[in-house]
Amino acid sequence: MIMQEEEYSIIERCREGDSELYAVLVERYGNMIYNAAYRMVGDPETAKDMAQESFIAAYSALREFRNGSKFSTWLYSIVMNKCKDHLRLRKATVSLDDVAETTACRGQTPEAALCAKQTANSLQAALDTLPGEYREVLVLKHMEGLDYKEMETVLGVSANTLKVRTHRARELLRKYLVEREYRNG
């Protein structure tokens, strides 16, 4: 609550022209928004652009931000829209053959680190095969840890619709991963 009040105060000062204070918010939420963007677009450079543009768009529209809302939720909604616009333009899908095997990796050995990297890559490839609206619910629900109520605010879609969408997205992801495992024996 204290942090939220502090954020309202920073936003108010930025609206009045003290733009330097905006660095506090960028520093606070930079990693979070960058990761969400990365999982949506699947490319670090594009993700960085999407994330940075989201912060700039948020700054330009600070007057529209309503005190009482969460700044992080607002940022999520901006970055998700930007990423979906980007995906619509790109309209590229990755072949299922690009989805590498996903296995459980344990321990701190170099082999485990390599395995974790492969898992991350294969997961990203699997996410890339999903339509944007399925990808975004998986990112928000299972990677960013939002609940359906928060997702409703971010995406402007009812929680019930989002539940159904999440179930379908999880089902698709599950099938991709199972099929891949089956192919790799």
Next chain:
Amino acid sequence: MDRELRRLHELLDGGLSPEEERDILEKVDSDELLRREFDSLVGAILTLETCERLPADASFTAEVMKRLPVRQKLLRRRIADFFIGERVLRWNVAAAATTAIVILFASILLLHTHWKDPSVAQNASSKEAVEKVTITFHAPQAKTVALAGDFNKWSVEEGAMKRRPDGSWTIELPLKPGIYNYMFVVDGEGWVPDPRAESYRDDGFGRKNAVLRVNRI
């Protein structure tokens, strides 16, 4: 999506009553195909939730700040800054020499007065007390935060702050009464002003330092 599969998703979302949970878990136990679907679904979710998070570039914040559109300050903010805002003093040798001479004469005059009046001299000899000032900054995602300012010659090493369990960072400084400029340095790269500072001052490089006033006790 069939009924059982939908129930599995609802179970994973925590949306079932205890009776419904028991019912679907019994089905999972007795149905080999359903159990395999459940296991692979849990595996897919675990893969999502345990996936490594990537750090943004160290220059991420600085790049955003450079690209922000210029915003004109509000009139009331400009008026407030005019009267109570801090200013950078720009000087040249001639002005400094003139000022030094005026100060020298004023000091001689003051010393002369003090010499004549012993009670004034006695009061002036009291020492300025050092006050302990605690500064906190909320940055739960930061790995390190340091306080750099003119009180520690802008040394990041000397101003290392301690993390608290709530994600805030703190440091205690012994400071004499005066006015100090400072910034927080996040993860050794990002220089950010204190959002709770009572005022800010141009640093001469296009950014603003936070200003701390320590008053006499």
